[in-house]
Amino acid sequence: MAKREFQDAVEELDERVVHIARTAKVVKGGRRFSFRACVVVGDGKGSVGVGIGKAREVPEAIRKGSERAKRNMRKIAMSGTTIPHEITSGFSAAQVFLKPASPGTGVIAGGGVRAVVEAAGIHDILTKSKGSSNILNVVKATIQALNELQDPMEVAQNRGIPLNRVQPFWLGRGSNG
Incomplete structure (x- = not known):
C-alpha cells in the first residue's frame, strides 16, 4: 500500500x-x-x-x-501563486533577478529560469537574467534565489509585527491575510 x-x-x-x-x-x-x-x-x-x-x-x-x-x-516560500518578495542571486557569472507579480501576470522568464519557476508551481512572476547566459549557471542561480526566499509568516514573527505589514498588497495588505 x-x-x-x-x-x-x-x-x-x-x-x-x-x-x-x-x-x-x-x-x-x-x-x-x-x-x-x-x-x-x-x-x-x-x-x-x-x-x-x-x-x-x-x-x-x-x-x-x-x-x-x-x-x-x-520546499520554497510562496505567497499565493507568486514569490513573497524580490530577490537577486547569482551563481558563477550568471545573475538572476526575481520579482513577485500580481495574479494574472503569468511567467515572464527566459529558458532556464522559466523551467525552474514553472516546475515549482509559480504562476505569476517577473524575472531578469544578467551576466552569463550559461544555462547550467542560470538554473543554479534561480534555485539559489528560490532557496533564499523567506516566508512572510516567519518574517512577521521574527520582527514582531503583524502579517499584513509584511505581505504583498495583492494578498490583502489591508486585512489580516
Missing part, C-alpha cells in the same frame, strides 16, 4: 530537461562521446530540485539527472 502511494507521488512530479550537451574525451583510437543532461523536477506545489546526469547515452543521462533532481528537491 505504501509503495503505491509513493508511486502516485512520483507520477505527479513535473520533469523538464533543460539542457543536453555532448562531450568528447579524446582517446588513442579517436573520440569517445558522452552526454550531460540538466533536469529540473518540481511538484507544482512549491518544491523544486535540479540534477545533472552524465552517461554514454542520452536517456541514461536524463534518468540520472532526474534521480539527482528528486534527491535535491527543496
Whole structure:
C-alpha cells in the first residue's frame, strides 16, 4: 500500500530537461562521446530540485539527472501563486533577478529560469537574467534565489509585527491575510 502511494507521488512530479550537451574525451583510437543532461523536477506545489546526469547515452543521462533532481528537491516560500518578495542571486557569472507579480501576470522568464519557476508551481512572476547566459549557471542561480526566499509568516514573527505589514498588497495588505 505504501509503495503505491509513493508511486502516485512520483507520477505527479513535473520533469523538464533543460539542457543536453555532448562531450568528447579524446582517446588513442579517436573520440569517445558522452552526454550531460540538466533536469529540473518540481511538484507544482512549491518544491523544486535540479540534477545533472552524465552517461554514454542520452536517456541514461536524463534518468540520472532526474534521480539527482528528486534527491535535491527543496520546499520554497510562496505567497499565493507568486514569490513573497524580490530577490537577486547569482551563481558563477550568471545573475538572476526575481520579482513577485500580481495574479494574472503569468511567467515572464527566459529558458532556464522559466523551467525552474514553472516546475515549482509559480504562476505569476517577473524575472531578469544578467551576466552569463550559461544555462547550467542560470538554473543554479534561480534555485539559489528560490532557496533564499523567506516566508512572510516567519518574517512577521521574527520582527514582531503583524502579517499584513509584511505581505504583498495583492494578498490583502489591508486585512489580516
